[in-house]
Every structure is written in structure tokens, then in C-alpha cells.
């Protein structure tokens with residue numbers, strides 16, 4: 001008598017019932033169908049292939065790029081009494097041989113294999129000689145060349161369909177834009193396979209995006225006020241920033257560890273292990289950290305640099321609150337982020353189409369940062385999912401005010417225009433603000449900018465307010481980072497309409513900086 005999926009769920013995994021689409025997906029695969037499964041991180045993708053692998057005869061072959069985590073996954077399954085093993089480059093040949101023999105003897109329910117290993121002739125031959133119940137392709141978005149996790153080995157996985165047309169294949173990912181979805185289906189030859197798209201909403205995560213001024217101090221204040229003693233992840237763009245931020249947090253009494261690709265594998269593994277096992281650790285990391293890390297009680301994910309895309313941001317923040325309890329996604333973002341990222345795109349290798357794609361991804365991210373409506377609505381809309389205002393994000397909880405920034409924008413655009421027209425000069429944000437606010441700095445005097453008609457015409461707004469205006473102009477591409485310059489600013493095609501008064505601009509009003517009473521050790 002065969003055991004049913006529900007019995008397997010209850011007896012092997014100890015859960016009462018299926019969640020969301022799990023049942024439908026499992027039934028479909030058990031009957032031999034292919035499928036594409038899109039579920040947010042923590043949605044419960046693993047059971048979608050683990051249960052069919054147990055119910056169907058043969059071994060379920062799981063392709064996963066995360067060598068570092070295979071051991072943990074297999075250990076967890078062994079503990080449940082599931083016969084699982086993995087094959088990857090971290091093993092000695094003796095262990096691999098034992099695993100191969102167990103597979104050939106039909107003694108494995110699940111076999112995890114890294115893609116580069118699977119594609120070797122030796123491995124393909126071994127698989128042909130055994131009995132396979134299904135293929136599960138985890139982190140399937142790695143096949144997308146445009147995505148943030150592209151892995152060339154994934155392109156070779158179309159071979160599974162060619163060699164084993166009868167065996168069901170299940171592609172799983174937490175990345176769900178229509179473009180990525182189409183790419184996965186195409187590259188993995190999953191045409192005709194149904195797409196199971198779960199709701200991407202993570203209602204327990206509270207989204208908050210704040211204006212960056214002294215980011216480490218802001219981060220510390222956030223942790224101290226809301227997440228003292230909690231486990232969290234802080235994402236930074238560069239290795240240097242990871243190091244200095246981890247150090248800063250430690251000096252201020254927060255148990256923080258660094259993680260980036262420049263650390264030795266031993267240090268990385270040790271830090272990851274501490275993060276997973278100890279309570280209340282904060283991992284300060286580049287995006288090299290986190291894929292597949294399953295820690296249910298991460299209470300916050302903070303970004304101190306602007307992520308490059310909404311997809312990446314959503315995946316990273318999705319690592320918070322997997323246990324369903326309240327968690328926070330906190331992002332600090334400012335003018336410098338926009339300047340820096342526009343510059344990086346200008347300077348990136350690759351053709352125009354590639355740069356346009358990066359630019360569009362950044363624009364979507366900036367749209368999320370600058371929105372005056374619900375963040376969650378905006379996020380889910382990016383994944384083609386409709387929802388009402390959530391009541392659990394910063395804009396829902398404290399609706400930002402909008403103000404008419406048309407005149408301010410005209411002032412700044414005309415300063416840029418005049419500098420270029422009258423003097424052939426381009427400057428960065430700081431100097432432009434000094435001109436507008438009429439600040440007689442050495443640099444102003446050196447260039448005789450106090451003689452310009454625009455000098456001092458913006459004294460009515462604070463420096464912070466001007467930074468907000470500049471940031472929003474850059475976010476909307478009404479100003480551009482000069483192609484050749486070093487963060488200097490130039491007008492764009494669309495600036496003209498604003499200068500001519502043909503376009504009204506509404507901006508977010510930034511709350512003024514609060515005074516601080518406690519000072520941390522250093523910045």
C-alpha cells in the first residue's frame with residue numbers, strides 16, 4: 001500500500017496540514033507533472049519536492065547551488081528518518097563513492113547535488129543507472145542572466161529534460177517577476193508546466209525606509225530602540241563597510257559578526273554557524289550572505305546601502321520573520337546612494353541594453369523609496385500582485401506629507417544650467433547646495449560663484465531639505481550623474497519641462513533631524 005502525501009506530512013514531518021498551494025503542487029508532481037513554484041522565502045518550498053520524493057518510487061534529485069547548506073539540509077532530513085545524502089566538491093572521494101553506491105542500490109529518498117557536479121559525465125551516467133523519482137531545481141532564478149544570482153552552470157540544466165523526458169521536474173524560486181518567470185520556464189524547458197504562484201505578501205514584516213544622514217548612528221539607534229538583543233542581518237554594499245559597521249556595532253554593545261566573500265571560507269563558516277546557533281547575533285554582511293540560510297527568528301533585516309533592485313531587496317528582507325512573528329525591514333537611503341549607483345551603472349561593463357536594464361531596476365527601487373503611498377502595495381505591485389494599503393509600513397503608519405517642490409527644483413536645475421552654460425563647469429551635490437544657500441566657502445570664492453545670479457536664492461530651505469530635493473530629482477531622472485564626471489550633475493532631456501514650468505513636482509517632506517541625547521563610542 002502506498003503512503004499518501006498527507007500521511008507523509010504528518011508522520012514524517014510532524015505537521016498537521018498543508019499550507020497554501022503545497023497540496024496542489026505535491027499532487028501534481030506525484031502524478032508525474034512538471035511545475036514552476038514561486039513562493040516567498042519561508043513559504044514552504046522544500047516540502048513541495050521532499051514529499052513527492054518520498055511518495056514516488058526512486059530517489060528525488062535536488063539541484064541546489066548552496067553547497068555550504070547541503071550538510072544542514074541533509075542532517076535535518078536524516079533526523080526525521082528520511083534517507084538523504086549529498087554530492088558536492090567539499091567531500092572526499094570515499095564519501096562520494098559511498099553516496100553513489102547508496103543511490104544505485106535504491107537506498108536514498110533524496111540526493112542533493114550541486115549543478116556543476118550534476119553536469120559531469122560521471123554523475124549523469126550514475127544517475128542514468130539508478131531510479132529517479134523527480135528533479136527539483138532549487139533557486140531556479142539562478143538561470144536568469146539578468147537576475148542578481150546568475151550562475152552559468154544553471155544554463156546546462158536543460159539537459160535534464162533531454163535525458164529524462166519522463167521524469168517530473170520542479171523548478172522553485174522566491175523570485176517572481178514575470179520576466180524572471182518566463183526566463184526560467186524557457187531556459188529549463190518547462191513549457192506547458194503550470195506555474196504555482198503563492199502570495200508574496202509577508203504581512204508580519206514591517207517595512208520602513210528612512211532618509212540617511214549618519215547611517216551607523218541611525219542603525220544603532222534603531223537596533224537599541226526596537227531590537228535590542230534580537231537576531232538580525234545588516235546588509236552593506238562593500239566589504240569595507242561590512243567590516244567597519246560590524247566593528248562599530250560591537251564597540252556599542254551589539255553582538256555583531258562580519259560576513260563577505262573576502263573572508264576565508266573558515267571564518268565565513270564559523271560566523272554563519274554562530275549566527276545560526278547563538279541567540280541575538282547580528283550578521284553584518286554583503287549580499288553574499290543569506291541565500292538558503294534558514295533561521296526562523298531573524299527579527300530585523302537592515303540595509304544601510306541602497307539595494308540594486310526590488311527583487312534583491314525583497315529576497316533579502318524576506319529573511320526576516322520566517323516564524324511569522326513581527327519583524328522589521330529597515331532601509332536607510334540618501335542622496336549619495338543615488339549618485340553612487342547611477343555612477344556605477346554608467347561605469348559598468350556591458351552593452352547599452354544591459355545598462356538600461358540596470359537603470360530600470362534601480363528606478364523601480366527608487367520608486368519604492370520615494371513613494372508616498374503604501375510600501376507593501378508598491379512592492380507587491382512589482383510582483384504583479386494587488387493589495388490594499390497594509391497598515392504595517394512606515395507610510396501607512398505615518399503618512400508622509402507631500403509638498404510642491406517645483407520652484408525649488410527650478411532653482412537647482414537653473415544653477416546646474418548656468419554653471420554649465422556660463423562657465424562650462426559641472427559640480428556635485430554639496431557644492432550646488434552651497435551655491436543655493438549662499439554659503440561663502442573657500443571653493444565658492446575660488447570659483448567666484450558668489451557672483452552668480454543663483455547664489456543664495458535657496459536660503460529658505462535647509463541643507464537637508466535641499467539634499468532631499470536633489471535626491472528626488474535624481475531618482476526621477478530629472479537630473480543625471482554626469483557620464484564622465486566624478487559624481488557631478490547634469491541636466492537631462494526631461495529637465496527642460498520643469499525649468500519651463502510645464503511640470504509640477506510633488507516631493508516627500510522629510511521629517512527634520514531629531515536631536516540626540518546619547519552619543520555612541522565613535523562613528
Ligand code: ADP
Nearest residue numbers: 015017018019039040041042043044045046047
Ligand atoms: P522556503 O524554502 O520556501 O524558504 P522552507 O521550505 O524552508 O521555505 O519552509 C519554511 C518553514 O516553514 C520551515 O521551517 C518548514 O518546516 C515550515 N513549513 C513548511 N510547510 C509547512 C506546513 N505545511 N506546516 C507547518 N510548517 C511548515
Ligand code: ZN
Nearest residue numbers: 374390393396
Ligand atoms: Zn503599508
